[in-house]
Amino acid sequence: MSAAQLIQDAWNKQAKWLIVLRPLSWLYRGGFLLNKSLYQAGLKQSYKAPVPVMVIGNITVGGSGKTPLLIHLVKYLQSRNVRVAVISRGYGGKGPFPAEVGIATDAETAGDEPVLIVQSTGVPMAVGPNRQKSIELLLSQHALDLIICDDGLQHWALERQIEWIVLDNNRGLGNEKVLPEGYLREPKSRLKYGTVIEHSSYPKMPLNMHLAESKPYLLNDGMVKPFEPNADFYAVAGIGFPQRFYRTLEAMGVQHFQCHEFADHHEYEIDDLQFEDSNPIITTEKDAVKILPLLRKNPDFQREIWVVPVDAILSPACYETLHQQLKQLGIQLDEGSH
Known part of the structure; x- marks a missing residue:
């Protein structure tokens, strides 16, 4: 078992030995909060795209159902004549970056999730660690109303107007510790500052989703x-x-x-x-x-x-919230059924 799989298994089991990693978690948390505060104070510059940006991410490491949700939203927006595009870090891809992802692009170049997103939707998409360059590449070739950033919730170098945070209740927040003692990328207090979408078959919140297999x-x-x-x-x-x-x-x-x-x-x-x-x-x-x-x-x-294959099924409140958030940004969706 690799070190990555070992610690993933320990997170899932909330193993007691993880406490030995607490000093590293303190360092991670301190570095993360310092970096965030530098952006908030304007000492580091964030890029504001000329079109609205919606980030779909999570505060945990590992799967939350984010990609099926993003694919569903892209299809929904396309069906309502919103000119949408997607950017991503392209994790696992070797580039060169920024790279536009097409139907024939392979996962070795762009990463597995971007290839899946484009093959499922045909959406214009660019990948690379520099989100500004990816956005500029897309805007040079497409007229767009909205850009969805796949992941990137913690990427403060990019300004965003909407944040959707997927919270998987099957997995929860584990021991509620940040990396590497736990699998949180940010403290759980971060959930107060975005639109939280509960991923659960038995949800407690009106904003919720679940996955249905085909x-x-x-x-x-x-x-x-x-x-x-x-x-x-x-x-x-x-x-x-x-x-x-x-x-x-x-x-x-x-x-x-x-x-x-x-x-x-x-x-x-x-x-x-x-x-x-x-x-x-x-x-x-x-x-x-x-x-x-x-x-x-x-x-x-x-x-x-x-x-x-799996499809994301969203609650009516998710669509209502999406319409409200986009309307505030001047983006009108054509009428249609969910």
């Missing part, structure tokens, strides 16, 4: 057969919170699967997909964007690989 599909080119939930699967996941994926499988009636976890944004090799028998693999859409190129480079690989 019918699994085969990733293998030219292979057609019905999905059999009673098969024995290898559940392969390189995401921030794989336990959610396992719960999804169980809710679908998939009861027989061996878990094979990799670090978030794992760069797959064909050997990662090799097992002693011929049982099928089942995985996430985020993993699939990196596995598909491997299949095409290895045409002799015959094992079935099933992909489970």
Whole structure:
């Protein structure tokens, strides 16, 4: 088990030994708050884009359901004739940056989540560590009403007019400690200063979402057969919170699967997909964007690989809030049904 997976496991279990990391958490918290205060005092300059910016992020490390929410919002805005684009750090991508992401862009260049977002929506998107350069690249080629920043909640170098913070109640805030003793990127008090979207199947807040799985599909080119939930699967996941994926499988009636976890944004090799028998693999859409190129480079690989797509389902209050926030920025949405 890698060091990253070891500490991820300790966070999920709220292991007591994490207390030895508290001095490092104090240093992280102090450095983070100092950096934030420098921006707030104007000693460091933030970039204000010529069009409104909406940040969708979280205060935790690892998966929260942010990407499915972003994909849903992009589709919703597109259906209402809002000219929207997306920027991202492009974590895991090798660039060169800034890079515009197209349908044919691979995850090695731009990162897995940006490739998934563009393949799902066709939205104009640019990635790179310098968000200003990404925005300028998009504006040089597109007329836009709104830019959504994927993640970047803690990126104070970019001004934003709207912040949506996804809070996954399945995972919660853990031991409520900041990195590395816990998995909080910021103290929980940060939740007071953004629009919090509760991710839960049994929500307590009016602003909430949950994920609904769709019918699994085969990733293998030219292979057609019905999905059999009673098969024995290898559940392969390189995401921030794989336990959610396992719960999804169980809710679908998939009861027989061996878990094979990799670090978030794992760069797959064909050997990662090799097992002693011929049982099928089942995985996430985020993993699939990196596995598909491997299949095409290895045409002799015959094992079935099933992909489970998920869609974000938002409460009516989320749409009402979105309309209000955009209206305040002068962005009018065409009428339509949710």
